[in-house]
Structures are given as structure tokens and as C-alpha cells.
Amino acid sequence: MxxxxxxxxxxxxxxxxxxxxxxxxxxxxxxxxxxxxxxxxxxxxxxxxxxxxxxEHPERFALPAAHLDAAAPALRAGRAVGGDPGRKPRxxxxxxxxxxxxxxxxxxxxxxxxxxxxxxxxxxxxxxxxxxxxxxPELPPEALTVLGGAAAGANPATNRAVLAVAGRPAAGDVARTDPLLDRHGPPHRLIHSHLGLPGPVHQALAVTEGLLYRRIPGIPPSECEPTALVLDVSPATYGPVEVVLRSLVHLVVNALWKAGAEPLFLTADPSLPAVVLTRPGQLAHVWTARSLAPPDLHAATAEAHATGRSVVLLTHLQTALAQRLPGTAEPHLTVVTTQTPGMPVTPVPTHPRHHHLGALPTADELVALAAVLLTGDRGTT
Incomplete structure (x- = not known):
């Protein structure tokens, strides 16, 4: 190890x-x-x-059935636990x-x-x-770079948006350059999941600089606008289109978490359940949820609106055009579309709050649109 x-x-x-x-x-x-x-x-x-x-470790090196606390002294001393010490497995x-x-x-x-x-x-x-x-889906290096920076808060534009969505002004150079988590800080900035760790685990993480601290004070979720993200996961999006749309969802979700909010995630297939995203492991669902059913954008957005949240719908441009999204202003609905690479399409606004990304948007374009969605300045682009 x-x-x-x-x-x-x-x-x-x-x-x-x-x-x-x-x-x-x-x-x-x-x-x-x-x-x-x-x-x-x-x-x-x-x-x-x-x-x-x-x-396959030999059975004699398995932990005993007793509670881990009983084995902790031997483990700390580097001794075999629960049987003949014998020769170490190699x-x-x-x-x-x-x-x-x-x-x-x-x-x-x-x-x-x-x-x-x-x-x-x-x-x-x-x-x-x-x-x-x-x-x-197959993720190009550029997409992985964006995703890697999302969890660490390394995108300056979304960092500023996190502060804005929480009703706080950007804090100069810190908000522009630093992530929102640090490995050093006062005790009251320790993230909640690390506050409840057992003493020995807490001490081990402290020694290895594994404890995480917030760079900004905790923000009550009530200060953030409740958001529902509706993602088209139908076959029309498979491939590069879904990479663009899911990357955007990923950025927005991570930023909302840092602002203290828990977004609702739905797909454009009403038969799939809605999920409140509260922990990083659920990002795997955001990236792997798929459906073979044709998307029903109207039913999905209606379900999302029924929760009282502000809704962001992400889909293929042709699907949005084919399903004729409402043309009247809906202050709580924002539409984001993209297109298949090589398709010579001039985006036609499907909605007063419609944003369109090209088939291969740059990292800066993705981050910039995520910041727009976070701050609520969602007019047509």
C-alpha cells in the first residue's frame, strides 16, 4: 500500500x-x-x-469480527491482527x-x-x-480539466458566482484566484463531515493535512435560490452533446453545494425518479443516467416547476425546436442547448431565456455560462 x-x-x-x-x-x-x-x-x-x-489476502490477515476499536492498537503498531502473524502477504x-x-x-x-x-x-x-x-461517456482531456477544477473550486468565475448566489460580494483577489476549500483554517471553518469524525481519525487527518476548511463562512441554504436541473438523457444526446450538457450540470451542482444549496436533479424521462443532490457520490448518477425513451421536455419541466424551484432545462437544440418550448416569458425557466459536432445550425432562440453552446465549447465558455446560471442573469445568449 x-x-x-x-x-x-x-x-x-x-x-x-x-x-x-x-x-x-x-x-x-x-x-x-x-x-x-x-x-x-x-x-x-x-x-x-x-x-x-x-x-486475495490470506484469511489470517482479516480483521476480527470484533469492533475495529479492539484491533486499533495492533494496527497502529503494524502488527498482524486476528491470527498467526506468519509471513506477510506479498x-x-x-x-x-x-x-x-x-x-x-x-x-x-x-x-x-x-x-x-x-x-x-x-x-x-x-x-x-x-x-x-x-x-x-468518452471524456476529452479538456472536459476532465474542467471537471477536476469544479470540485476544488478552481474556476474563478464560478467562485465569484458562489458568493453572488449566496448574496455576498466577491472578496477581491481571494474570490478571483483561490478555491473555496483549504487545508488550513480556524476550527469554526472545518467542514461539517469532518467535525463528527472519531478522535483518532481526526488526529490522523490533522497530521497529514487531510482536514478541510471552508474559505468562506457557512451559508444557510435558505439564502440560495432553490434550483431544479432537468437533463435530457435520451439517445439524441449520446456522445459529445451529453459531455457538454453534463459538464455544465456538474459545474453548477458543485458551485451550488459550495453555496450551501442542494439542487434537484431530474431527467427528461418522467419515468426516472427525481433526486435531490446532497453528496459527491451522486455525481456518478448525473454522469450515467440514461434513457431510451423519447424526451418529454414539457412533462419534465412541469414536474420540476411543481416543486417551486427555479428550473434549468438542458437539451439538444433540435429537440428543443421540435418540441416547441413556450415562447412566452417564464421567469423561472431557463433553457440551455447545444448541438452535434459538424451540424451547420444557426441557433434559433426557443425561449426568452435561452442559452446556446456550440458543439465544442471551450472551458471558459462552460464556466462562464455556469456562472450566469448561478447568478440568475439568464437572458438569451
């Missing part, structure tokens, strides 16, 4: 490996890409967990290589979507959701 944590980190700061035989795997594409993420050790533990998950280079070769093609994409902060707090999340990685 220690060797794999080192091999998925910065090569320039890595010391000697406990098992020198693993050094032959340094050039493996999976390890190289994982190291390129430049994540802290606590987040890389999720990657290591995926690599070692299928290794996952050699051949076994590690086999595990790396068997990694799902898009598993690291899924981890980027979940974000290093969430995985630091719950490394096992990667194992629980790993089966969903095969259902992700």
Missing part, C-alpha cells in the same frame, strides 16, 4: 520502495496518469484501493501489473468526477461506484 501510494504521487519526492521489484512498473500508463493528477495521499488511497481490491510486481492492466478504461475519469476532496474523506467510495465507470 505504501509503495503504491508513493508510485501514484510525485516521482521527484519519492523515496526508496519497500519492494524494489515494483520499480519496473513506473512507466505503466495507469500509474503515470494517476500520478499526473497530483492528488494528496488521502485521495490517492482511493486509487490504491482499486488496485489492491482483487488481491502482492508482487506480477500481481500489481495484472491489477493495473485490468483497471476499467474510464475508472480514473470517474475518480476525477468525484473529486479528490470527496475521495479523501471517503476513499472506499471509489470501490462502491467503480462499476459505473463503464457507463461514462
Amino acid at each position: 505504501a509503495d503504491l501510494l508513493a508510485m501514484t504521487g510525485d516521482p521527484s519526492s519519492r523515496g526508496m520502495l519497500n519492494d524494489s521489484g515494483l520499480a519496473e512498473l513506473d512507466g505503466h500508463p495507469f500509474l503515470r496518469r494517476a500520478a499526473g493528477l497530483k492528488w494528496p495521499p488521502a485521495a490517492r488511497a482511493a486509487v490504491v484501493g482499486l488496485i489492491t481490491a482483487q488481491f 502482492m508482487g510486481s506480477a500481481e500489481v501489473r495484472a491489477a493495473l492492466d485490468a483497471m476499467p478504461e474510464r475508472i480514473l475519469d470517474l475518480l476525477i468526477i468525484l473529486g479528490p476532496e470527496a475521495l479523501s474523506a471517503d476513499p472506499a467510495m471509489a470501490l462502491r461506484l467503480s462499476s459505473l465507470s463503464d457507463r461514462l
